[in-house]
Amino acid sequence: MKISRRQLMILLPAAAVAWESVLAGTPEESPNYKMSEHWWGMLVDIDKCIGCGNCVRACQTENDVPDGFFRTWVERYHRSDWPMSESGDVTTNPLIAPEVISPDGGKEGFPAATDESGKYFFVPKMCNHCADSPCTQVCPVGATFISPDGVVLVDQKYCLGCAYCVQACPYGCRYIHPTKEVADKCTLCYHRITKGLTTACCEACPTGARQLVDLKDPKDPIHAFLKTHSVQVLKPQMATGAKLFYNDLDGSVR
Amino acid sequence: MSGVEGYMYPNEITLYWSVLIVLYPYITGLVAGAFILASLERVFRVEAVKPTYRLALLTALAFLLVAPLPLVLHLGHPFRSPEMYFTPHSTSAMAMFGYVYMWYLMAVLVFEIWLDYRREIVLLSQSSKGLLRMIYKVMTLGSTNISPRSLAIDERVGWIVTLIGIPSAFLLHGYVGFIFGSIKANPWWSSPLMPVVFIFSAMVSGVAGVMLLYMAISKLRKQTIDMRCVDTIAMYMFYIFIIDFTLEMLDLVHRIYEADESFRSLDFMVHTQLYFSQIVLQIGLGTILPLALLFLTQVVKLPEIARKRIYVLSGCLALVGIFAMRWNVVIGGQLFSKSFLGYTTYKLALATKEGLFVAIALTLLPLLFLWILVKLLPPWPEESAHAPAAGD
Numbered sequence: 001m002k003i004s005r006r007q008l009m010i011l012l013p014a015a016a017v018a019w020e021s022v023l024a025g026t027p028e029e030s031p032n033y034k035m036s037e038h039w040w041g042m043l044v045d046i047d048k049c050i051g052c053g054n055c056v057r058a059c060q061t062e063n064d065v066p067d068g069f070f071r072t073w074v075e076r077y078h079r080s081d082w083p084m085s086e087s088g089d090v091t092t093n094p095l096i097a098p099e100v101i102s103p104d105g106g107k108e109g110f111p112a113a114t115d116e117s118g119k120y121f122f123v124p125k126m127c128n129h130c131a132d133s134p135c136t137q138v139c140p141v142g143a144t145f146i147s148p149d150g151v152v153l154v155d156q157k158y159c160l161g162c163a164y165c166v167q168a169c170p171y172g173c174r175y176i177h178p179t180k181e182v183a184d185k186c187t188l189c190y191h192r193i194t195k196g197l198t199t200a201c202c203e204a205c206p207t208g209a210r211q212l213v214d215l216k217d218p219k220d221p222i223h224a225f226l227k228t229h230s231v232q233v234l235k236p237q238m239a240t241g242a243k244l245f246y247n248d249l250d251g252s253v254r
Numbered sequence: 255m256s257g258v259e260g261y262m263y264p265n266e267i268t269l270y271w272s273v274l275i276v277l278y279p280y281i282t283g284l285v286a287g288a289f290i291l292a293s294l295e296r297v298f299r300v301e302a303v304k305p306t307y308r309l310a311l312l313t314a315l316a317f318l319l320v321a322p323l324p325l326v327l328h329l330g331h332p333f334r335s336p337e338m339y340f341t342p343h344s345t346s347a348m349a350m351f352g353y354v355y356m357w358y359l360m361a362v363l364v365f366e367i368w369l370d371y372r373r374e375i376v377l378l379s380q381s382s383k384g385l386l387r388m389i390y391k392v393m394t395l396g397s398t399n400i401s402p403r404s405l406a407i408d409e410r411v412g413w414i415v416t417l418i419g420i421p422s423a424f425l426l427h428g429y430v431g432f433i434f435g436s437i438k439a440n441p442w443w444s445s446p447l448m449p450v451v452f453i454f455s456a457m458v459s460g461v462a463g464v465m466l467l468y469m470a471i472s473k474l475r476k477q478t479i480d481m482r483c484v485d486t487i488a489m490y491m492f493y494i495f496i497i498d499f500t501l502e503m504l505d506l507v508h509r510i511y512e513a514d515e516s517f518r519s520l521d522f523m524v525h526t527q528l529y530f531s532q533i534v535l536q537i538g539l540g541t542i543l544p545l546a547l548l549f550l551t552q553v554v555k556l557p558e559i560a561r562k563r564i565y566v567l568s569g570c571l572a573l574v575g576i577f578a579m580r581w582n583v584v585i586g587g588q589l590f591s592k593s594f595l596g597y598t599t600y601k602l603a604l605a606t607k608e609g610l611f612v613a614i615a616l617t618l619l620p621l622l623f624l625w626i627l628v629k630l631l632p633p634w635p636e637e638s639a640h641a642p643a644a645g646d
Contacts, residue, residue, distance in 0.1 A: 068264075068267075069264070069265060070264045070265055073263075073264050075261075096518075097595075098595075099261075100261040100593065100595055101261065102261070102263075102264055104264075105264045125263070134437075134438060134439055137345045137346065138345075138346050138347065138348065138436075138437070139343050139346055140338050140342065140343055140346045140348040140349040140351070141334075141337045141338055141341050141342065141343055141346075141349065142341065142343035142346075158334070158337065159330070159331070159334075160329050160330065160331055160334045160335060160337065160338070161329050161330020161331050161334075162325075162328070162329055162330075162348065163270035163271060163330075164346070164348050164433075166265075166270050167270070167271065167437055167439070167440060167587075167588075168437055168439055169439060170438070170439035170592055171263070171592070172262075172263030172264075172265050172266045172591070172592055172593070173265065174265065175265040175268070176268075176270055176330060180330075181330025181331060182330055182331065238438060238439065254593050254594065254595075
């Protein structure tokens with residue numbers, strides 16, 4: 001291959017730029033990111049979730065989540081029809097006793113539904129990034145905290161591994177990392193969102209059932225969505241200020 | 255999934271608070287209870303329990319020295335635990351532990367024991383030899399004045415320390431109850447009664463523990479058991495036990511009657527996984543039976559030997575029952591899913607960091623400490639007079 005002097009003049013600076021980015025490794029944190037300008041949350045549209053488990057796999061890959069533990073997982077609810085006994089009496093209330101499965105966190109999808117009756121639907125779960133989070137309240141050293149942009153994070157170099165936060169989370173979103181022996185949980189892909197990217201789970205969702213939302217951004221479509229849809233949070237009676245919003249959430253979900 | 259029934263959130267399948275966290279409130283409870291018994295004599299002038307006064311203080315100290323061990327051992331990073339002192343998080347109940355513990359250990363127990371034993375320590379530092387002399391010399395902290403006036407000041411200050419000690423003992427154990435009672439995510443724990451129940455059950459266990467120790471040590475030393483003393487202790491135990499049982503039943507009845515969203519799930523758990531430890535051990539054998547036995551001693555005039563046997567039996571049963579109560583709180587609170595749709599199981603490991611062997615060792619360790627303390631600071635007046643002579 002013969003390269004002319006002119007071509008070399010173009011290629012060398014290009015190679016230099018490329019080499020520069022190779023040396024830099026992962027890109028630097030976005031210098032334009034201001035924590036005070038954001039207030040992060042997530043919107044899950046139950047009607048759009050197909051239970052493929054892409055989000056769980058993407059999260060595990062992106063965040064090196066250990067097997068058997070989950071920063072996000074998907075549940076499949078089966079709310080049966082009102083069961084009648086032979087005498088015609090109503091026996092159990094399916095709203096109180098739904099049938100729920102989440103095999104390996106729904107990572108590899110779900111077995112085929114067998115029961116024709118009732119209603120099946122998927123519920124993706126993850127940290128609710130609560131504004132009044134009970135988990136950060138109980139941490140004895142303040143190793144877990146709410147960032148100024150509304151994300152619940154853990155300083156793993158500081159965490160004692162006492163698991164008090166695991167007990168305090170009403171949603172089961174925390175676990176003790178089996179090898180690091182510190183609390184671990186969803187970071188809302190903080191390393192991504194601060195660079196203008198979305199989370200791994202949102203990125204991987206084929207139907208757009210999961211949407212990262214910035215409640216401080218007036219142009220975020222969440223504001224219009226909240227006006228026109230019936231949106232709920234999990235366990236509202238816990239008064240945690242959860243910012244994981246669900247569209248069309250069934251009353252049986254807990 | 256093995257050991258899982260129904261649906262658990264996937265991160266809930268592993269239990270993080272093991273048998274060591276069961277031991278922690280159990281041991282601190284014994285401390286608080288033993289101290290309250292000691293204060294009966296000191297502050298409330300119940301002269302009958304005097305023979306157990308010093309033993310109760312030393313028992314409290316021996317158990318208090320061990321109390322933080324199960325906590326620290328259970329941490330993922332034990333060496334980071336000093337952070338709780340240096341950078342405590344103001345909204346965390348657990349962050350208070352270090353301060354409450356140090357306050358109770360140094361400002362109350364060690365100080366009171368030192369004041370109470372100061373005369374003996376000074377005398378022993380003069381009469382003993384070798385290493386022991388050095389130890390006693392250090393223990394005098396340079397204060398060798400044992401004039402009657404100085405001892406009178408000790409007595410006065412000791413009384414004030416005990417007076418401060420009573421609310422401190424309540425604080426120490428009440429706060430342990432608060433650690434559980436304040437977790438709104440867990441309906442098995444979340445109850446304002448939790449700290450109160452913990453305090454009263456602590457008093458029962460501590461009083462029972464010291465009573466048993468006193469009887470056992472008297473037997474070992476071939477001394478007669480002061481029946482007036484154990485009768486009085488048993489009476490107090492009976493009354494405190496009634497309050498404890500009433501509170502626990504109040505909690506239970508309240509839960510059953512309110513039957514909130516968690517009730518079905520918890521009710522099922524109590525009738526299956528916790529049946530033995532809750533209904534049989536805690537309520538049946540650990541509370542109703544000893545209460546009935548103690549009631550018998552209060553209303554029927556029984557011969558001494560029968561009373562002794564009843565006290566030993568009900569004391570042991572109370573200790574087992576209160577251990578079961580701690581178990582049911584700590585382990586029971588993690589067996590059900592916060593979705594109220596399923597249950598997991600707790601597998602007690604044997605030879606791991608948080609296994610059965612460590613738990614047994616931690617239960618026996620306070621007795622070893624107590625043995626050393628009793629050797630160093632004999633709680634019996636006659637022996638402390640003889641000890642220097644024996645050393646010669």
